Amino acid sequence: MAELVSIASQIRRDIVRMVHGANSGHPGGSLGCADFFTALYFNVMKHNPAFNMNATNEDVFFLSNGHISPVFYSTLARSGYFSIGELATFRKINSRLQGHPATHEHLPGIRIASGSLGQGMSAAIGAALAKKLNNDPHIVFSLHGDGELDEGQVWEAVMFAVHHKVDNLISTIDWNGQQIDGPTDKVMSLGNIRQKFDAFGWTTLEMNGNNMDDVLATLNKAKSLLGQGKPIGILMHTVMGKGVDFMEGSHEWHGIAPNDEQLARALAQLPETLGDY
Amino acid sequence: MLKEIQSTGNKDTRSGFGDGIAEVARKNPNIVALTADLAGSLKLGQFIKEFPDRFFQCGIAEANMISIAAGLTIGGKIPYTCTFANFSTGRVYDQIRQSVAYSGKNVKICASHAGLTLGEDGATHQILEDIGLMKMLPGMTVIVPCDYAQTKAATEAIADFVGPVYLRFGRPVWPIFTSDKPFEIGKAQFFSEGTDVSIFACGHLVWYAIQAGAILEEKGVSVEIINMHTIKPLDEERVIKSIRKTKCVVTAEEHNIIGGLGDAIAQCAAKNFPVPIEYVGTKDTFGESGKPIELLKKYGLDIPDIVAAAEKVMARKNG
Numbered sequence: 341m342a343e344l345v346s347i348a349s350q351i352r353r354d355i356v357r358m359v360h361g362a363n364s365g366h367p368g369g370s371l372g373c374a375d376f377f378t379a380l381y382f383n384v385m386k387h388n389p390a391f392n393m394n395a396t397n398e399d400v401f402f403l404s405n406g407h408i409s410p411v412f413y414s415t416l417a418r419s420g421y422f423s424i425g426e427l428a429t430f431r432k433i434n435s436r437l438q439g440h441p442a443t444h445e446h447l448p449g450i451r452i453a454s455g456s457l458g459q460g461m462s463a464a465i466g467a468a469l470a471k472k473l474n475n476d477p478h479i480v481f482s483l484h485g486d487g488e489l490d491e492g493q494v495w496e497a498v499m500f501a502v503h504h505k506v507d508n509l510i511s512t513i514d515w516n517g518q519q520i521d522g523p524t525d526k527v528m529s530l531g532n533i534r535q536k537f538d539a540f541g542w543t544t545l546e547m548n549g550n551n552m553d554d555v556l557a558t559l560n561k562a563k564s565l566l567g568q569g570k571p572i573g574i575l576m577h578t579v580m581g582k583g584v585d586f587m588e589g590s591h592e593w594h595g596i597a598p599n600d601e602q603l604a605r606a607l608a609q610l611p612e613t614l615g616d617y
Numbered sequence: 618m619l620k621e622i623q624s625t626g627n628k629d630t631r632s633g634f635g636d637g638i639a640e641v642a643r644k645n646p647n648i649v650a651l652t653a654d655l656a657g658s659l660k661l662g663q664f665i666k667e668f669p670d671r672f673f674q675c676g677i678a679e680a681n682m683i684s685i686a687a688g689l690t691i692g693g694k695i696p697y698t699c700t701f702a703n704f705s706t707g708r709v710y711d712q713i714r715q716s717v718a719y720s721g722k723n724v725k726i727c728a729s730h731a732g733l734t735l736g737e738d739g740a741t742h743q744i745l746e747d748i749g750l751m752k753m754l755p756g757m758t759v760i761v762p763c764d765y766a767q768t769k770a771a772t773e774a775i776a777d778f779v780g781p782v783y784l785r786f787g788r789p790v791w792p793i794f795t796s797d798k799p800f801e802i803g804k805a806q807f808f809s810e811g812t813d814v815s816i817f818a819c820g821h822l823v824w825y826a827i828q829a830g831a832i833l834e835e836k837g838v839s840v841e842i843i844n845m846h847t848i849k850p851l852d853e854e855r856v857i858k859s860i861r862k863t864k865c866v867v868t869a870e871e872h873n874i875i876g877g878l879g880d881a882i883a884q885c886a887a888k889n890f891p892v893p894i895e896y897v898g899t900k901d902t903f904g905e906s907g908k909p910i911e912l913l914k915k916y917g918l919d920i921p922d923i924v925a926a927a928e929k930v931m932a933r934k935n936g
Contacts, residue, residue, distance in 0.1 A: 466692075
């Protein structure tokens with residue numbers, strides 16, 4: 341547990357440093373999801389950093405809200421998919437670390453491009469169906485933004501997953517209540533998300549995505565509920581910008597980079613635990 | 618002589634797809650099929666009967682279908698998505714662009730009811746822009762077979778071809794005339810060799826091009842009829858060889874003259890050997906309801922239109 345919290349702190353440092361280094365990127369959602377990524381890649385998922393695209397006999401994760409690529413890249417590097425030094429190339433020319441995740445430059449750990457929103461749950465369902473056809477008992481995980489639920493394709497996927505009993509899928513919604521233009525309640529009200537997922541026929545859980553104990557317990561509970569004919573949804577309450585006080589809870593930090601002074605203030609709040617890249 | 622080319626029967630190209638996917642699925646266990654509530658129209662009955670576990674009904678949700686197909690490739694599957702051409706392309710362009718083309722996924726986008734010959738359903742369903750949309754996507758292969766036999770052959774061939782493919786076919790019953798001709802992705806197919814004019818056609822209009830060629834031959838014209846079933850990658854070597862010889866071109870397609878086969882041939886000619894070109898296709902317009910044959914006639918895609926285009930382009934060459 342303490343080790344996971346320590347890893348998450350380093351990932352948060354990586355995030356703010358990457359976004360500062362590129363002078364562009366999306367720190368808010370990335371910081372909010374750092375605990376979730378840490379729990380997945382350093383505890384919950386059975387995965388192999390010796391990357392194979394087909395994810396044969398391993399769990400697989402899809403990031404649908406691709407703009408939080410900094411947390412994904414840091415997690416993959418810190419898990420051994422590629423060197424942590426490569427994080428310094430984020431969003432720069434000739435880099436494998438594109439602004440949004442892509443397979444085009446063959447970055448290990450990325451299995452499909454995301455960025456244009458709403459497509460990731462469908463892709464995850466496809467991978468889950470392939471696992472069933474291949475008699476591969478491993479799990480497919482996916483992550484989605486709450487603002488992303490505005491996209492109609494997500495609900496096409498939600499309906500499909502129930503109809504086809506995709507019960508090897510755990511899809512998590514990052515419910516931070518913020519999107520680019522403001523709070524989700526102002527931009528496009530999501531209503532009662534839990535009731536919506538329940539009504540579609542999902543098994544739905546909720547957790548505090550910034551509490552490592554709760555994240556681990558809920559992900560493990562979700563795993564225990566697989567194989568019962570239903571997809572599992574987790575509504576993950578997070579604080580956008582979590583860990584950096586002046587970024588917390590504001591959509592203003594969805595997609596802008598800290599300046600030098602802001603970087604220093606952010607890093608002062610995030611202990612260096614594994615060594616900076 | 619082109620008039621000696623006879624049809625060996627009549628069948629819809631979509632039936633070639635249905636028979637082809639069932640056949641190739643027997644050989645390749647990784648092939649799976651998805652549809653968005655159009656299994657019957659795409660003639661998937663035999664596939665579903667033989668391989669029910671490899672068939673995924675997506676309901677009327679094409680965007681979801683395309684992205685699920687991309688996901689299925691992660692696990693080694695070869696998904697064939699099956700719906701009308703309109704819903705296979707324009708409706709899901711961003712899903713194809715990001716999840717399939719940019720991600721380099723081995724998805725086969727199989728599109729029926731393309732073009733005017735969809736007929737009575739009218740312009741909402743008669744897409745005439747799909748070849749252009751698909752050929753603009755980096756890495757996308759675009760194939761437009763001309764009859765039942767070639768559609769069946771192409772459906773089987775794309776299984777062994779690694780990479781995203783757009784396969785376009787149609788609804789009407791149409792003459793079969795390629796049963797004895799081998800199909801190879803990317804290789805132009807010649808029905809005659811000539812020295813006066815090159816006629817490049819694809820899809821249903823290949824048959825019309827052959828009929829037009831027979832009329833031209835009777836008038837003493839030496840005509841070269843080429844079936845460009847693969848529009849991307851274009852068989853530039855054979856295109857250039859033909860136009861160097863004939864020095865003028867007609868293109869014929871059931872598609873807008875903007876963005877389709879004609880554009881591809883014109884670009885190839887402009888880069889390598891500029892010659893006069895006349896285009897047979899829809900002229901930047903939508904279609905309308907009607908019988909397929911009536912529509913081809915009204916929109917200038919009939920046999921006499923190809924003859925007239927050939928005569929015009931030869932006059933330009935000589936003129």
